[in-house]
Amino acid sequence: MNNSVFPNILFITLDNVRADKFNSSSSIKTPNLDKLIENGIFFEQAISGSDGTTISLSNIFTGNYSIKTGIKTYHFDKHIHTFFDDLQNNGYYTVCCIPDILFLKQISSKFDDSIVYSYVNRDSYLTLFGGIGDKIVEKLKSVPNEPWIFYMHLMDAKPPVIIPKEFDDAKYGKTKSDRIISAIDYWIGQIMHEIDVTKTIVVVSSDHGNFIPFDEKGLNSMPTFIQNQINKIKKFSFFQKNGIMFYLIVRKFIGLNNRRKLKNLDKIQIRSFETRTKTQLFDELIRIPLLFSGFSINPNRITALVRQVDIFPTLFDLIGLSFSKNCNGRSLLPLLNGKKLEEVPAFIENAVLIEHNSEMSKKEGNLIGIRTSMWKYQRSRYDKNSNVSLYNVIEDPYELKNLSESHHDMIIEMEELLQTILSQTRNQSKDSLKKLIAKKKANLSLRE
Numbered sequence: 001m002n003n004s005v006f007p008n009i010l011f012i013t014l015d016n017v018r019a020d021k022f023n024s025s026s027s028i029k030t031p032n033l034d035k036l037i038e039n040g041i042f043f044e045q046a047i048s049g050s051d052g053t054t055i056s057l058s059n060i061f062t063g064n065y066s067i068k069t070g071i072k073t074y075h076f077d078k079h080i081h082t083f084f085d086d087l088q089n090n091g092y093y094t095v096c097c098i099p100d101i102l103f104l105k106q107i108s109s110k111f112d113d114s115i116v117y118s119y120v121n122r123d124s125y126l127t128l129f130g131g132i133g134d135k136i137v138e139k140l141k142s143v144p145n146e147p148w149i150f151y152m153h154l155m156d157a158k159p160p161v162i163i164p165k166e167f168d169d170a171k172y173g174k175t176k177s178d179r180i181i182s183a184i185d186y187w188i189g190q191i192m193h194e195i196d197v198t199k200t201i202v203v204v205s206s207d208h209g210n211f212i213p214f215d216e217k218g219l220n221s222m223p224t225f226i227q228n229q230i231n232k233i234k235k236f237s238f239f240q241k242n243g244i245m246f247y248l249i250v251r252k253f254i255g256l257n258n259r260r261k262l263k264n265l266d267k268i269q270i271r272s273f274e275t276r277t278k279t280q281l282f283d284e285l286i287r288i289p290l291l292f293s294g295f296s297i298n299p300n301r302i303t304a305l306v307r308q309v310d311i312f313p314t315l316f317d318l319i320g321l322s323f324s325k326n327c328n329g330r331s332l333l334p335l336l337n338g339k340k341l342e343e344v345p346a347f348i349e350n351a352v353l354i355e356h357n358s359e360m361s362k363k364e365g366n367l368i369g370i371r372t373s374m375w376k377y378q379r380s381r382y383d384k385n386s387n388v389s390l391y392n393v394i395e396d397p398y399e400l401k402n403l404s405e406s407h408h409d410m411i412i413e414m415e416e417l418l419q420t421i422l423s424q425t426r427n428q429s430k431d432s433l434k435k436l437i438a439k440k441k442a443n444l445s446l447r448e
Contacts, residue, residue: 006091006147006319007295008200010191013060013151014184014289015053016158018209019046021181022289027174029182032189033291036202040293041336045305047371048208051276051285052351054103056207057153059308061107063327065347068425072352072364083312083323084110084149090321093145097136097152104153111151115139119155127156129164133187140194153207156184175213197294201318203311206288213272267400277351277365280389281378282399286348286371292318292336302335305373307346328425345370347421349381370418377414384415 021028022037049059050066058071061082066072069080084107088094094111098104099119108114115135117126126132136152143150156162157180164183172182188204195202276285290306296318309329316323317331334341350365367387369378376393380386390407391399404411 006321008147008195009087009092009149009203009315009319010195010200010294011149011151011203012188012191012205013057013153014157014204014206015153015155016208016210017181017206017289018212018284019044019206019287019289020284021178022291028178028185029172030185030188032185032192033204036188036192036204036293037291039197039299040202040291040297041300041302043290043306043332044301044303045373046205046288046290047305047307047346047348048206048286048288049308049347050349050351050365051208051281052365053101053207055349055351056308057103059328060205060311063309063312063323063329065309065328065421065425066349067347067422068328082107082110083316084151086316086321086323087149088112091147093143093148095139095143095148095150097132097139097150097154099153099155113139113143125155125160125162127162128154128184128187130162133190136187137190137194140191154184156180177210177213195294200294201292201297201315202294203290203292203315205290205308205311208276209283209285209287210276211272211274211282212268212284268398280399281348281350281367281369281371281376283371283376283393283397297336300336300338302332304335304341305343305346305371306332306335307344328421343373345372345417345421347418348378368418370414370421372417375410375414377411377418379415390414 022030022033022042048056050056055066055071058066058069058080061084062069062071062080063083071080084094088110093113095113096108096111097115097117098108100116101120105116108116115132117132117135118124119126128136132154140150157177161176161180163176163179167179167183167186169179173179192202271279271282271284279285288308290311292314307329309327310332311329313323313327313329314332314336317333318336323331328347330341330344332341348369348371350367352365364381366381367378368381369376369389371377371393374392374394376391376399377389379388388404388411389402390404390411391401392403393399
């Protein structure tokens with residue numbers, strides 16, 4: 001295919017958004033997202049590879065699990081090959097709009113053009129309504145070349161959530177987390193107004209999900225008066241270095257205090273007190289929205305299990321570009337065309353929440369496992385007999401009954417599937433390392 005007929009690609013990931021937020025039966029008002037779903041393909045069972053942003057997004061960008069690439073929570077080598085590199089090499093003009101998180105800043109350095117907005121410093125955090133939306137629209141109006149890919153990662157649904165006054169109303173959602181999705185949808189509409197959908201593939205997804213808070217604020221919300229005090233003491237050097245850790249400790253204390261006051265909570269409500277990346281990989285943390293719309297895509301809803309690592313291989317198959325068959329992901333094009341694909345289990349893992357230095361960047365989350373369309377199996381990363389859980393996600397969608405003690409045969413079967421994924425990835429990593437060493441030797445020979 002000549003690159004003059006390659007479609008443009010608009011790829012949006014919304015941080016911290018669960019799959020159920022795209023459910024038409026919810027209280028959220030999302031006419032623009034609803035239109036994309038109505039005219040596109042929506043995957044009802046898309047599974048993230050992790051409950052942390054860096055691992056989840058790196059799985060998307062490389063089509064490989066982090067156990068193969070070595071990417072950890074805040075550990076990324078910008079020289080690692082991504083699908084953005086392949087698109088660039090095939091004539092795509094690459095643009096991104098991303099927060100100033102280290103991992104994403106390293107990714108952005110390889111794009112032709114970029115918007116890097118403030119998020120790390122919460123005092124100057126910019127939102128869609130605080131100027132980022134206007135910058136995105138202006139950038140879309142001035143992209144110099146086609147075909148292009150515009151990737152954007154939007155943090156508006158991630159704390160600290162700032163709901164615009166015009167959307168802070170019950171008609172836009174019962175809860176705070178619902179209303180911010182309604183607000184984001186407004187900007188989805190503004191962005192889509194600048195897009196010619198007849199020659200653009202639109203992908204909307206998330207990095208990972210979030211807990212289901214049982215009250216309007218969510219149990220992990222920081223009271224305003226405490227947040228104001230934290231903002232004041234941030235100026236001291238100790239808190240500049242350890243501010244995030246201090247924030248989380250205070251939030252945890254508040255959560256524990258609330259828990260003591262609310263003794264009659266059920267298991268799902270109790271989970272709202274947990275810290276993501278330090279608990280089990282419940283479906284609310286790893287089940288994400290995923291839709292493809294626009295260019296040459298016929299409307300459909302797909303219930304088959306799919307994975308984040310499948311997104312770019314599917315995109316490449318849609319536009320007629322080849323991709324490495326050694327990656328963990330695969331093309332879902334047969335599903336898009338109404339055919340069946342044999343199910344491949346999704347590998348899942350905890351991320352590490354915070355890392356401050358190179359030593360901590362070597363840490364890994366404590367749990368790994370697999371998710372099939374029927375089963376969720378998890379256990380300790382380094383001890384297969386520790387922290388074992390097994391849930392039938394069809395009969396027990398909220399994962400309230402751990403079946404690990406009563407389903408030993410299924411545990412053995414799930415562990416064998418997990419070992420297959422781990423062994424394949426190790427072998428692929430060794431092959432990649434051999435190729436890298438050979439390439440470096442060849443470069444040295446040329447210099448000599």
